[in-house]
Amino acid sequence: MIVAPPASYCPRHPARMLPTELPGAGEIVSFTTLHSPPEGFKSPLHIAIVELEGGARFVCHGAETRGLKIGSTVAIEAVNNVYYFSSLGALDRARIFWRRAGRAGDRVNSIAQSPMKRVWKGKDRAGL
Amino acid sequence: MRDVWISGAGMTAIGRRTEPLQSLMAEAALSALLMAERERPDAIVVAAMNPEEFVGDGNFASNVATHMGFAEVPTVRIETATSSGAAALYAGFAEVAAGLHRTVLVVGGEKMTHLATPRVSELIGRSIDPYERLYGATMPALAGLITRALMARNAVGLREIAQVAVKNHANAAKNPYAHYRQPITIEDVMTSRMVADPLRLLHCCPISDGGAAVVLTSDRIGVRIAGIGQGTDTLAVRHRQNLTSFRATQVAARVAFAMAGFGPERVDFAELHDAFTPFELIALEDIGLIPVGKASRATLDGETALDGRLPINPSGGLKARGHPLAATGLAQVVECVWQLLGRAEGRQLEGHTALAHSIGGLATNNWVTVLERL
Numbered sequence: 147m148i149v150a151p152p153a154s155y156c157p158r159h160p161a162r163m164l165p166t167e168l169p170g171a172g173e174i175v176s177f178t179t180l181h182s183p184p185e186g187f188k189s190p191l192h193i194a195i196v197e198l199e200g201g202a203r204f205v206c207h208g209a210e211t212r213g214l215k216i217g218s219t220v221a222i223e224a225v226n227n228v229y230y231f232s233s234l235g236a237l238d239r240a241r242i243f244w245r246r247a248g249r250a251g252d253r254v255n256s257i258a259q260s261p262m263k264r265v266w267k268g269k270d271r272a273g274l
Numbered sequence: 275m276r277d278v279w280i281s282g283a284g285m286t287a288i289g290r291r292t293e294p295l296q297s298l299m300a301e302a303a304l305s306a307l308l309m310a311e312r313e314r315p316d317a318i319v320v321a322a323m324n325p326e327e328f329v330g331d332g333n334f335a336s337n338v339a340t341h342m343g344f345a346e347v348p349t350v351r352i353e354t355a356t357s358s359g360a361a362a363l364y365a366g367f368a369e370v371a372a373g374l375h376r377t378v379l380v381v382g383g384e385k386m387t388h389l390a391t392p393r394v395s396e397l398i399g400r401s402i403d404p405y406e407r408l409y410g411a412t413m414p415a416l417a418g419l420i421t422r423a424l425m426a427r428n429a430v431g432l433r434e435i436a437q438v439a440v441k442n443h444a445n446a447a448k449n450p451y452a453h454y455r456q457p458i459t460i461e462d463v464m465t466s467r468m469v470a471d472p473l474r475l476l477h478c479c480p481i482s483d484g485g486a487a488v489v490l491t492s493d494r495i496g497v498r499i500a501g502i503g504q505g506t507d508t509l510a511v512r513h514r515q516n517l518t519s520f521r522a523t524q525v526a527a528r529v530a531f532a533m534a535g536f537g538p539e540r541v542d543f544a545e546l547h548d549a550f551t552p553f554e555l556i557a558l559e560d561i562g563l564i565p566v567g568k569a570s571r572a573t574l575d576g577e578t579a580l581d582g583r584l585p586i587n588p589s590g591g592l593k594a595r596g597h598p599l600a601a602t603g604l605a606q607v608v609e610c611v612w613q614l615l616g617r618a619e620g621r622q623l624e625g626h627t628a629l630a631h632s633i634g635g636l637a638t639n640n641w642v643t644v645l646e647r648l
């Protein structure tokens with residue numbers, strides 16, 4: 147299991163976690179808009195769960211949810227330690243598709259690398 | 275393991291109450307003891323989620339016991355967030371089943387309405403994973419994320435999640451103990467204020483005060499606890515692969531039915547944790563009361579209404595009876611006991627077997643209890 151932010155132990159097993167890196171693009175798992183957010187947040191507050199390749203799920207803020215769907219491909223980026231999601235244009239999506247299909251090149255990687263962030267990867271014991 | 279029976283069940287009217295929390299819990303406890311015809315229990319289990327912050331009192335087991343005149347009765351306090359009442363029932367069950375005590379009073383309560391709503395939301399929200407809270411995640415926010423995922427995957431629509439509210443308000447209208455006794459329409463729900471898209475105000479339970487209590491005994495009387503089970507999951511919602519069902523409910527149900535020695539097909543009616551109306555649909559399927567993918571259809575068809583095949587939340591549920599946190603898990607059991615023993619005037623159901631389901635936090639610590647009248 148890959149979790150973010152870094153954790154000492156896997157939430158489901160008492161196994162130590164190791165650091166790993168992930169590309170900063172993934173899919174919207176779900177999203178909502180809070181109309182009376184807690185103190186310290188502006189209304190409306192857009193919150194999404196984004197799953198990066200490899201399965202790590204991030205909670206993110208976003209500027210808007212117009213046109214957003216579950217399964218939409220988004221980029222995520224940390225600004226002052228807070229992750230934000232943003233919708234990808236057709237060209238970016240195409241580049242990610244080709245990278246997934248095993249045709250990764252420099253041109254393609256540069257897209258995904260910009261929001262790349264450190265997370266930690268769990269080392270699960272088999273069968274646990 | 276000894277059989278454990280519920281010989282008394284009592285609760286306060288739920289809603290905005292002016293009495294101190296201790297008085298609400300005493301009111302519930304004394305009415306449960308009266309029904310059980312006991313003056314004094316051998317032990318007490320107290321459930322309160324956060325009296326330290328809500329009312330400013332600590333050492334709460336002794337506080338409540340002393341207030342009720344039971345200062346010399348052994349008392350503990352149990353807490354698992356919003357399912358604390360069900361967890362306390364489990365602790366009391368264990369004390370009786372193990373033979374440690376013959377009669378145990380389990381009493382839960384919460385008092386919140388004297389505080390401003392944002393303050394109450396913040397205190398309840400502390401049961402959420404701290405990292406998710408940094409992003410402004412509240413209980414309605416996480417429920418909104420789950421609801422959107424549910425609507426995308428299982429073809430659950432806005433009408434279905436609204437109908438749960440309409441049904442539960444209709445039930446509460448017949449329950450003198452309920453917080454909200456006015457029926458509402460689908461249009462009321464669908465035009466109420468947006469809280470956490472797609473969840474609107476009338477999809478969410480209110481903030482309520484109240485207390486509930488049961489008396490447990492090894493004597494063969496009243497209603498038997500046929501099975502009781504706990505299920506747990508990660509504190510963080512983002513660490514779960516599946517948002518549209520709750521592992522904690524599935525495991526709790528499996529454990530409870532294994533103890534009971536029968537399955538969900540024997541359940542005649544149930545009280546389910548509908549803090550947000552889509553949670554009732556999720557629980558129906560997680561527990562196995564309705565086949566996967568059929569809960570919303572069953573709800574629209576009236577199967578879960580008071581006069582349906584499988585009445586759900588005859589009390590009005592958290593949605594309309596109200597949700598005084600640690601009282602709730604016990605209030606569900608009180609409703610089931612009253613129904614099973616023919617004491618649910620105005621909303622009386624037929625049946626021998628009932629089920630209560632309580633969610634702690636955002637489904638991190640859930641409970642299922644199966645009750646049987648012999």
Ligand SMILES: [Zn+2]
Pocket residue numbers: 147156157158159161268269270
């Ligand atoms: Zn693990």
